[in-house]
Amino acid sequence: MRIVFFISIWLLSFGALAAPGDIATLDRSTWPEKLSNPTLFDVASRAEILMFSSVLITSETLDEPALAQRLGLRTINMESINRVRAQLWHRLLSNYEFAQQSCDQDASFCFLVEDIATLREQAAKFQVSEDSFYIKWAEPSRTFHTRYLDEQLRKAALFPQTSSEVDHFGDYERDGDDMHDRLFLLTFDSAANALPDNSAWIAQYLRKSNIGGTFFVLGKDIQARLAEQSVSSLQSTFSQQCVGVQGWEFRSHSHWQDWQDSVRRSVELVKNKLPENFVPQFRPPDGQRRADAEAFFRTQGLQVALWDIDAQDGAGRLKGEQSAQRVLTLMLLWRHGVINFNAKQDAVKTSLPWLVTQTAPIGIGWEDCQNGFR
Incomplete structure (x- = not known):
């Protein structure tokens, strides 16, 4: 009984209500172009960055109880989540700037992005039109990034009580x-x-x-x-x-x-x-x-x-x-x-x-x- 009691306390301390959802995976055949050169890598990269950014900014509209429910957790560490979100936005901006360098060769998914504010602006209105060459990719990609974001936010929600690769304790x-x-x-x-x-x-x-x-x-x-x-x-x-x-x-x-x-x-x-x-x-x-x-x-x-x-x-x-x-x-x-x-x-x-x-x-x-x- 004592063992069962301590296990119960341990689970409650981490706030777990349910296991994570489906693991994120994406059938790359939904992307209509073969990645045959660096420029096409950048096109696909810009698309994935914008889709993930769109999912990320949408998640920020959820209040704490709604986010906890989405992540299947009783309690969540919002300070940790907000820190990880900020890190994600900085890396997304840096990556999009790199991916933009080939926009003069192929302008697909190229938008004016100069800082995090303009990236967030583009993410908030990002959508793929029904007649787009990339429409078969859009919904599977959104599903992938929603699941992947949940994977990351769930780890952030439990950090540092349950440590993981989602964040660091220092520069070592x-x-x-x-x-x-x-x-x-x-x-x-x-x-x-x-x-x-x-x-x-x-x-x-x-x-x-x-x-x-x-x-x-x-x-x-x-x-x-x-x-x-x-x-x-x-x-x-x-x-x-x-x-x-x-x-x-x-x-x-x-x-x-x-x-x-x-x-x-x-x-x-x-x-x-x-x-x-x-x-x-x-x-x-x-x-x-x-x-x-x-x-x-x-x-x-x-x-x-x-x-x-x-x-x-x-x-x-x-x-x-x-x-x-x-x-x-x-x-x-x-x-x-x-x-x-x-x-x-x-x-x-x-x-x-x-x-x-x-x-x-x-x-x-x-x-x-x-x-x-x-």
Whole structure:
């Protein structure tokens, strides 16, 4: 009874009433143009930015009770939500300014936007006419961005009590927000996991494609691998790739008493066995970490490695091509960033090649994992 009581109190403390809604994904075939060059990337990017901005500004008309109900939560942290909304508007403006640079080559979705005020003005009146070339894309895109926004606002509503990648505790925590336009970093959670594990396949594919990705591993999984295979075999698996840590076990590092030991042990093991691949980055499982951890991470010389584009392929949530199309849509929206795939899900063997192939003609770059998070 005592356990049930504490679980009930814990759930109430986070205000949860219901699970999140459907995961956002968009069938890219609804977009009528093949993304065959950088200019067409910009056209699609402007369209996704305007659609998301339209959904975002509409959400701001909801009062707190209505927003809580929409997000399926009993209580919400409006201060956190407003902070995340402000961050979204600043990034949307910056991205739209980059996307506007090709308006002299194709004027589709080009409007006068000079600051956040004019972006909000355009977002408030944005619509796609019934006779538009892009009409088949419009409603599926609106649905996608509504669901995606709800994903972000729900995380913001629970932050910082339930930490996630939606916001930072300090500049020692990084995602891809400061990366250059059109530059993306591929990362893979749950690498070197007990079978099934696709780390070797992913790493080989990346090497063939001249791409360096960052694999985040658990200390206990590396220890288990080394009990079955040689160090040189493990090093061969991750050749030309980067390896960071997720701790010793995949569990929340926000309420775990031994979280510091978890990080130190895994870093020591990976740094010792994979010295050519190790990067001083800790990715918190499910993005959950403590708010007061800055001194520890700075002392350890570690960066908390978050992400801003989630493939949502963990636990089979989305199938391969669905996951890839979600990622591509978010690449168009955010124009740079850290992409998070799950290495133990077979979906990645479909989604990764699809994504690399689709993005080859559009002028994006893949960040060298050794450069770290910008």
